[in-house]
Amino acid sequence: MKAFLILEDGTVFTGTSIGSKREMISEIVFNTSMTGYLEVLTDPSYAGQAVVMTYPLIGNYGITPDMESKKAWPDGYIVRELSRMPSNFRCEGTIQDFLEKQDIPGIADVDTRALTKILREKGTMNGIITTNENYDLEEILPKLKAYQVGEVVSKVTCSEKYVLEGTGKKVALLDLGAKNNIANSLNKRGCCVTVYPAHTTAEEIISAHPDGIMLSNGPGDPADCISIIEEIKKLYNSDIPIFAICLGHQLMALATGATTHKLKYGHRGGNHPVKDLLTNRVYISSQNHGYVVDTDSVDSKIAVPAFVNVNDGTNEGLKYVGKNIFTVQFHPEACPGPQDSGYLFDRFMEMMEGAE
């Protein structure tokens, strides 16, 4: 069946419908990873967005047990070609079936490179995938323009706290839309990880006396997370070691007086070089963010840049002055993407040790 991808600037791509026929307006973003389509689909940070995969052959190894959360989150999935026959020793099904079961609307046979160039030139914009051949642009475009991702953290966070048992350090993980491998990375290091819903109060977390607090990744505009930011201010003042990733990093910055802004088209992929300003080493990182902390807005008495993006110079991490707190914009938990910065979990472990 034919499907159409309509962008808010009026551009229409024609392709083939895949997955659900549900019509959802979303923010269109592109991801340049060549592997890890399942991890991308199940990353809660994509809530409210439709993802364009720039790699043209998707689904080659089918669906493997590598989901990063319990379900797929994007409101749209845009690809060049889905493999008709997946092949992998862990393959449990095809991506076609997965998209249908997960009710994810999608479109294939799209010139994803042409689409990516539009997003690169004009910036991220909204769009919709429809199978209605008689779509009416005049009616749709104003709706597309009006769409905002909004506060989606509530949608993706866990409903109740749960525990990953471990005999080592006690870590409280604030689930703002966490990928599984964050908790797993800590659990693998022996930590007992308690995962809290996003709207848990600081008091509840602090009163559990964790050795460390982890703020996860998550979707949406960080500035929309007003109440969470308030709680994070309290966590900042608690003197418990804190490590934050992505949205968590942005929220900590906002909680301490810095500002964030939206990038033209974000960083999404597995090839972004970040420089550790302590060692001058460059690591290739997995990234997925549309917003970034304004480096200039960071009060150097509160925090100093710890990582910077080699390509565009944007902030990739902060070290908080006089605090056991460090935060990064990229994803040391990988999945998908390079595992080069996994050592940061070790740094967090050391920080927790040192705080004793």
Added chain:
Amino acid sequence: MPRDNSIKKVLVIGSGPIIIGQAAEFDYAGTQACRSLKEEGIEVVLLNSNPATIMTDKDIADRVYIEPLTVEVVEQLIKKEKPDSVLPTLGGQAGLNLAMELDEKGFLKENNVRLIGTTSETIKKAEDRLEFKATMEKIGEPVAASLVVENVEDGLAFANEIGYPVVLRPAYTLGGSGGGIAHNSEQLMEILANGLRLSRVGQVLVERCIAGWKEIEYEVMRDSNGNCITVCNMENIDPVGVHTGDSIVVAPSQTLGDKEYQMLRTSALNIISELNITGGCNVQYALHPESFEYCVIEVNPRVSRSSALASKATGYPIAKVAAKIALGYTLDEIKNAITGKTYASFEPMLDYCVVKIPRLPFDKFISAKRTLTTQMKATGEVMSICDNFEGALMKAIRSLEQHVDSLMSYDFTSLSEDELTEQLAKVDDMRIWRIAEAIRRGISYETIHEITKIDYWFIDKFAIIVEMEQALKNEELTPELLKEAKRIEFPDNVIADLTGKTEQEIHDMRHENGIVAAYKMVDTCAAEFAAATPYYYSVYGRENEVEKTSGKKKVLVLGSGPIRIGQGIEFDFCSVHCTWAFSKEGYETIIVNNNPETVSTDFDIADKLYFEPLTPEDVKSIVDLEKPDGAVVQFGGQTAIKLTESLMKMGVPILGTSAENVDKAEDRELFDEILEECQIPRPTGGTVFTAEEAKEVANRLCYPVLVRPSYVLGGQGMQIAINDHDIDEFIGIINRIAQDHPILVDKYLQGKEIEVDAVCDGEDILIPGIMEHIERAGIHSGDSISVYPAQSLTKAAKEKIAEYTRRLAKSLHVIGLINIQFIVCGEEDVYVIEVNPRSSRTVPYISKVTGIPIVPLATKVIIGSKIKDLGYTPGLQKEADYVAIKMPVFSFEKIRGADISLGPEMKSTGECLGIAKTFDEALYKAFLGAGINLPKYKNMIMTVRDEDKPEAVEIGRRFEKIGYRIFATKSTAEALQAGGVKAIPVRKIEQESPNLLDLILGHEIDLVIDTPAQGAEHSRDGFVIRRNAIETGVNVLTAMDTARALITSLENTDIQKLTLIDIATVQ
């Protein structure tokens, strides 16, 4: 870290002659590195024995030495030039081995020279089997159970312990030379004994066989600050067991999930860090198809064939970045030249799929085994890019120029299903075609996978292609079906065949429905950043993104495709220089080529690069878009010449010599008319189509005669026939491939063979020099030793040659280059045997040794300049006051079963140069460069045919005089003894031991002189002797002239007293 300012003068060692396993990729890497060093103000001293390379141009390096790659030469060169550093990791294994030897000897330290890039310690850790294993164990990286052995007994014992099959890998050899898989003790003994001999250090690794696992490679970069990135990963469609150079390879990997991909990527980074590599590195893995188990197969601590492929597949210039790293820069300080915005410290992201297919030489070596093993056999490769795998595969297939254009090109329909299933187990260059036939017959994916171990994903992709064949055959050709067929890159002619239409009808239907090729850019970043580099590939059904350019005149330069015997790197040299010359004249240049190993497909050579097959249809799509003002075909070898007619039909003017005149040189009758008009004699002959006609002509001329197809390069299919039986055989071989053009039968003249390249502007000619072949006519010019200036010609003969060249160039209206081969009999009887109105194999060589830039001159002439206006006096140029000798180099040891005897069909894969003040020293250097470094044991074997016996006596006597002990077969020994040479008779090989074979296998023989009986009758004995000698690493000469040249050079030269000549100073 900024650049290390103590580095001021760097010696770059190249890789020497093109041989199997070490081809044009090192010219590409070396050229890129030299340019990168010069950019930094470094004085570059270059050493490479290969004159056909671009890196040996004086505009690439400051000082250029085309000298043999031996320890003695490098030592002398270092003493003469006093570089402060040596960059050894860009010249392949040859350069690396040399640098290691000098380092081990302490020579570098003594002379205050350091290795930059990667240290010798690192190289040893990566290359020495034992150290490598220990290092991998230390960091917990798995390697297959293995043991390094130095004798056959230990190998046998270990194989019994771990079980057969086992893989054997000799240490320090190129292209896996001498390696293989042994399934039983007998095979083990044979391969192991051979491998031990070929290894520089006498070590062979015996290893658990992981054949059938997925073979995955990572290209990794690391700088001195420890920053690492992977440029690209690649997956071999052929599982472990076939050398990666002989495998069909896809980039990026297709069947690996993120877990497997990252697991191996992390492993590769761990390895490069532990080895402390600064520069580029290639890591090969075997990955178990049904688990996360993997083994590290090999690490190459240098740029390689794979890194050239990765550079072209991603746009990331590995060699250039490696050179900068060697100077001390870190990855985050080096700009990404493609985007101009980002830095070298990022990982390329592909938004397309790349397929590489090897170009195997079995069309040249008909008797050779086609089996593919861990020993590389390919001479070259093609690469293609598309946004789907099927399309990339289809494009790569037709880029091969081996009469294949789809998965139907080899016919297996005559096999029964059982036979076909059985043959699926064959691992050779036709495997994917056999799999396609199996799919057509409905043989299950499971069965195919079970036998071939090829991943289901690839099998399904082949099936998609097969299904399209069926659909085109059985369904009505709707625009939708046509669109889908083009999306997966079915060429128009194949669609026409399948649908019963004509190619023109398909073409027209496409255009009526707007189904035309669009072009996408290779930008390293999947469109995330705007890219400045116009490097394009075609797709169907997508938006075109080629920027419209206008203003300048546009010229299309057609490249020469994959490296093959007969059409090598020389034509890339010509294409690149032609492009540069057009650029200088203010043209916009567009290159079309499909060879990932070459300089011409580097993204900064032309204004635009189209990485595409060189077929008329593919070229037309580019022409439709670019509308060039003209095309040049005379520099791209036969590949480009073959496109002439099609280009004219497209309305593209051919710049330089017109197509009609190219035809005149090839068409026998037209050419005869011209010769008559010019009053130039040629050997008598005729054109035929059948064996009957050929025999009639041959008998009229009297045997021996020369038989060859017209319109070929490298003398393909050319043979000397001495009787009717030969004719039947040869015509049969030629006609195995349908001939559009007639076959030529000429009287065979034995005389001196002379070759000339000339530039002609329509009125005047410029002949840089006359080259004389050491071997008499009858041996292909590409396989002959060529001497400049000609040594034995009379003044009258030279004048005649110049005059004939002038007349021919003029009457063929040559604008640009012409290559003519003559035979000179006696004092001044000059005959023309071949005229090629285009550039030739000898152009780079003669340009370099005369200092006359022939290609730029020819290009200027093509644009309209006159020779007189370019600062040259027309005619034959003054001879140089030194001698330069081009020596052919062969790769016979890599091709099991190939007959090494020389004849009219070309067999050499590369060449090297010897240049010196005297003929003897030049010849000595040329032999040295070709690896003939004598004397060693001072034992030799002679076995010659009857007509060579008088000469054998003279040559034998001279070898005896310099101390050689001569063994000879019975009749040769008798002849030698009768001539007063103390020959020792040995038994023939079919006789009991000790016989000739034992002598060869005893490894104390320097040289075998074996001249095979003429004609087609393959003397089994001679063949076995030659094969065994080659495979044991013994030098074999099959022509008396070559033998005489060798002894002459040995009599008069001392390896310690060579004079090194800087080619950059040659005027």
